[in-house]
Amino acid sequence: MLIDTLKELCALPGVSSHEDAVRDYLRAQAAPYVERIRTDAMGNLILEKKGAVPGGKKLMLAAHMDEVGLMIHTITDEGYLKFDTVGGIDRRVLIGKRVLVGEERLPGVIGLKAYHLTTAEEEKKVPKLKDLYIDIGAKSGEEAKAHVTSGDVAVFDSDVLEFGHGLLKAKAIDDRVGCAVMLELLKEELPMDCTFVFTVQEEVGTRGAFGAAFSVTPDIALVLEGTTAADLPDMADHLKVCSPGRGPVIPYMDGGTVYDRGLFELLRTLAQDNQIPWQTKEYISGGTDAGAIQRSKEGVRVAAISAAVRYLHTPSSVASLEDCRLILDLARLFVKAVSTME
DSSP states (O other): OHHHHHHHHHHSOOBTTOOHHHHHHHHHHHGGGOSEEEEOTTOOEEEEEOOSBOOSSOEEEEEEOOBOEEEEEEEOTTSOEEEEEESOOOGGGTTTOEEEETTTTEEEEEEOOOGGGOOHHHHTSOOOGGGOEEEOOOSSHHHHHTTOOTTOEEEEOOOOEEETTTEEEESOHHHHHHHHHHHHHHTSOOSBOEEEEEESOOTTTSHHHHHHHHHHOOSEEEEEEEEEOOOOTTOOGGGOOOOTTSOOBOOSBOSSOBOOHHHHHHHHHHHHHTTOOOBOOSSOOOOOTHHHHHTSTTOOEEEEEEEEEETTTSTTEEEEHHHHHHHHHHHHHHHHHHHTOO
């Protein structure tokens, strides 16, 4: 069930600030299992679920709904679309990729000037965004403007595919894996009251999480995420960060957060005591909603569990399905442990 949910979520469009389709799906799936649902001013989806024993610590679980993508800023007289990135995207992965543009989800392809026109000096450099465009097959700017306007977003058009030894290829595994785990968890009977927050605009600066945490005011927050793996051939071990298939990633620090030491130790102990393979980051990189949540109001104790994802922020991210299942197991154990804290 978890994997089916993950596949469905990865297929949905949800570029930062345009998370509507993902939010609608999550709301519909979660509604029968929670007591209260609200959407705040930023667009965060906040769900409250009662547990077996009320009171105790106030626990918030968070995962972001948004994904990286492109935003149209200019339509040329010839009908091509010029764009900027929404979130961190390596320009090298864009050339020739399929995209879906705007509310109509128009098929398009990212183009570049013909190779025979490229100079020897240009061959040595990664093309700049201003040199790329989206071709939607329009005959003119007027025809393109009938379907697309400045501010529309484009999402990668990518198949969801299981392959190899238990791997999943899809766009937006970061962070639909966290959303899928939370959705499965909130369907279960829980030992304590929990607030589940599906945040917006994480990819452009963890903007949604700050307001959500300020509203929820948790004592403890668990962030469920996808994180870069970089476990590629010829890569030095100390640069690999983590690897799909080696279990959930429990970070002690990243580029935005030094995680609560006690909660890090708790997650590590829970994994070890329950024979859940786990790993941590061998190279400090990235950042999560935890950075914004930690700084909210008088401060929040934060922990995170992440899936190791190859080719993050591309149309073909790769993660281990078994890692995803183990993240659910570990998150379940964490909630149970927090429920007994005084």
